[in-house]
Every structure is written in C-alpha cells, then in structure tokens.
Amino acid sequence: xxxxxxxxxxxxxxxxxxxxxxxxxxxxxxxxxxxxxxxxxxxxxxxxxxxxxxxxxxxxxxxxxxxxxxxxxxxxxxxxxxxxxxxxxxxxxxxxxxxxxxxxxxxxxxxx
Amino acid sequence: xxxxxxxxxxxxxxxxxxxxxxxxxxxxxxxxxxxxxxxxxxxxxxxxxxxxxxxxxxxxxxxxxxxxxxxxxxxxxxxxxxxxxxxxxxxxxxxxxxxxxxxxxxx
Numbered sequence: 064x065x066x067x068x069x070x071x072x073x074x075x076x077x078x079x080x081x082x083x084x085x086x087x088x089x090x091x092x093x094x095x096x097x098x099x100x101x102x103x104x105x106x107x108x109x110x111x112x113x114x115x116x117x118x119x120x121x122x123x124x125x126x127x128x129x130x131x132x133x134x135x136x137x138x139x140x141x142x143x144x145x146x147x148x149x150x151x152x153x154x155x156x157x158x159x160x161x162x163x164x165x166x167x168x169x170x171x172x173x174x175x
Numbered sequence: 176x177x178x179x180x181x182x183x184x185x186x187x188x189x190x191x192x193x194x195x196x197x198x199x200x201x202x203x204x205x206x207x208x209x210x211x212x213x214x215x216x217x218x219x220x221x222x223x224x225x226x227x228x229x230x231x232x233x234x235x236x237x238x239x240x241x242x243x244x245x246x247x248x249x250x251x252x253x254x255x256x257x258x259x260x261x262x263x264x265x266x267x268x269x270x271x272x273x274x275x276x277x278x279x280x281x282x
Contacts, residue, residue, distance in 0.1 A: 096270075100216075104274075105261060105272035105273065105274055105275055106218070106261075106272055107272075108269060108270065111269075119269070151216050153216075153218065155218075161205065161206075161265050161269070161270070162206075163206070163208060163220065163223040164208065164270060165220060166210075166217070166218040166220075168215070168216065168217045169216045169217070171216070
C-alpha cells in the first residue's frame with residue numbers, strides 16, 4: 064500500500080458541531096503532518112507528528128486538536144469552528160521527519 | 176522561514192508546447208520537492224531533488240542548491256498537465272511551499 068488516505072472527502076459542519084478528520088497510511092512512515100489550504104493559496108503547515116509525538120504546532124487555534132493514536136493513523140478533531148476555517152485539509156506522511164512527503168487527497172471542509 | 180518565489184505565476188500553453196518553471200529560495204535547504212496539484216486538490220509528487228537533475232518522462236527538474244534555485248521543465252505539454260505546480264524546499268524543520276505556478280494547457 065503506497066498511499067495516504069483521508070476521510071471524509073467532503074464535510075459540512077455548523078459552528079457548534081464537533082467532527083473529526085481521519086488520515087491513514089500503511090507505508091511504515093514515522094512522520095505525519097496536517098496542512099490547511101485556502102483557495103488559490105499554498106498549503107500551510109498546522110501540525111507535525113514525529114514517532115507519534117507532536118513535534119510542531121504552528122500556533123494553531125485550540126479549536127483544532129490533533130491526535131496520533133498509532134503510527135499509521137492521524138486524526139484532527141474539530142470543535143467550534145468559524146466560517147473562515149473552511150478550507151482543504153491535507154494530510155501527509157514521510158518515512159522520517161522532513162524526508163520526502165506524500166499527500167492524501169484532502170478533506171474539503173465547509174463551516175456554515 | 177525560507178522565502179520561496181515561483182515564476183511565472185500564471186502560464187497558458189498550447190498543447191504540445193514546452194515550458195520552464197522557476198523556483199528561487201532564500202536560504203540553504205536540505206531537500207526540495209516539486210508537486211503538481213490537480214483540479215481536485217490532490218498533490219502529486221513529481222520530484223524529490225536536493226541537487227542535480229532528474230528526469231521522469233516528459234518532465235525533468237534541475238536544482239542548483241549553491242545558487243538557490245530549481246527549474247521544472249515540461250515538454251510536449253498535454254491538457255492533463257493543467258493545474259498548479261508547487262516548489263517546496265525543506266529547511267531545518269519544515270517544508271516551505273512557494274505560491275505556485277498555475278498552468279493551463281489548451282487543446
């Protein structure tokens with residue numbers, strides 16, 4: 064298996080909802096990443112997990128809460144989001160931290 | 176962080192034409208990736224190229240790390256090449272994305 068999968072593909076949520084995004088890889092990669100991408104902009108790094116430990120949090124608001132239950136799985140828990148949080152959320156993994164990164168197809172999130 | 180400039184920002188090509196995309200970066204880097212983002216948002220790895228030249232079919236890339244730039248060559252362009260091309264150097268602890276080149280290939 065040589066891909067990163069993300070679910071769901073699309074998500075619409077209200078500002079009071081709680082939802083989670085899921086990312087999975089079975090390539091034995093030891094680093095996983097969450098990025099946020101707004102329309103017509105490059106991806107922006109949110110979080111880095113290295114050997115299942117959070118190693119970078121790029122000053123992301125606490126309404127985004129990452130979790131890495133095991134080396135293959137990465138979640139992003141969402142709560143009390145704002146409409147400006149609507150974006151494409153991309154997950155990536157790499158064999159080791161800051162090696163070549165491989166991206167999933169993304170979750171397109173709309174916050175109403 | 177590393178500043179990354181890509182040029183041109185937009186490019187329109189007739190199918191079959193060749194093109195060169197440029198990426199300049201402000202500091203020394205450990206590695207550099209080129210990606211193609213298709214219209215559905217998927218980022219596709221093109222090259223992982225800290226230095227030197229690599230080729231993959233109609234695409235090739237050259238990175239001159241000492242002069243802090245990388246070039247992506249697309250030959251005999253096809254409509255499926257349309258999308259946004261990102262250059263992303265890797266610094267000490269992060270992947271820094273450029274603003275991208277939006278390529279449109281018309282039949």
